[in-house]
Amino acid sequence: MTLLQSFSANMDITKWNIVDKINDFRYDNRITYKDMALLIEAYRRQYLIGKPEKPLAVAWVGLGVPSQYKSKYFRPLGKEIPRANNWYLFTEEGIEIFKKLIIAMPVPEDWLIRSKWNAFLFEHQWT
Numbered sequence: 001m002t003l004l005q006s007f008s009a010n011m012d013i014t015k016w017n018i019v020d021k022i023n024d025f026r027y028d029n030r031i032t033y034k035d036m037a038l039l040i041e042a043y044r045r046q047y048l049i050g051k052p053e054k055p056l057a058v059a060w061v062g063l064g065v066p067s068q069y070k071s072k073y074f075r076p077l078g079k080e081i082p083r084a085n086n087w088y089l090f091t092e093e094g095i096e097i098f099k100k101l102i103i104a105m106p107v108p109e110d111w112l113i114r115s116k117w118n119a120f121l122f123e124h125q126w127t
Contacts, residue, residue, distance in 0.1 A: 018105070018117060025104045029097060035071050038062060039101055040121060042090070047107040048118035056095045062088035073097060 026036045042061035046052050052059060062069055066080045073094030077087040090098060108114045 018120060021105045025101060029100065031097070035073055037125070038069065038071055038074060039094075039098060041125070042098065043101060043105065044118055044121045047102075048114055048121065056090055056098060058089065060087045061090060064088070 022036065022040060025031070026033070031039070045061055046056075046059060054060075060077060062074055063085055065085060066076070066082060069076070069086070069088050071094075073091055074088040075091050075094075077089055080086050108117060
C-alpha cells in the first residue's frame with residue numbers, strides 16, 4: 001500500500017472518529033451544541049492551524065460577535081463591542097473543559113492528518 005492509499009484509507013476512518021469523539025465528549029460532559037461548536041473552533045485555532053504559542057489563560061481562541069460567544073467557557077479580551085467581531089479568551093471553566101477535550105481528542109502528530117482534520121472541521125464549522 002502506498003503512502004497516498006494509506007492516507008486516503010485512514011482519512012475516511014479519521015473523519016468519522018472526529019465526529020464520534022466530538023459527540024461522545026459533548027454528551028459525556030453535558031455541553032450544549034453551541035458551546036461545543038465554540039470549543040471545537042478554539043481547538044482548531046489552537047492546535048490544528050499551528051502550535052500554540054501562549055498558555056490557554058491568555059490565548060486568543062475565538063473571534064465572533066457577542067451573541068455568538070454567550071458562553072460560560074469564554075470571556076471577551078477587552079470591552080465587548082456590540083454587533084462587531086471581538087476576540088475571546090477562555091474562562092477558568094473553559095480552560096478545564098478544554099483540557100478534557102484535548103485528552104479526548106489528542107492532536108494528531110502527522111501534519112497531513114492534522115491538516116485534513118482542520119479542513120474537515122473548518123468546512124463543517126459545527127454551528
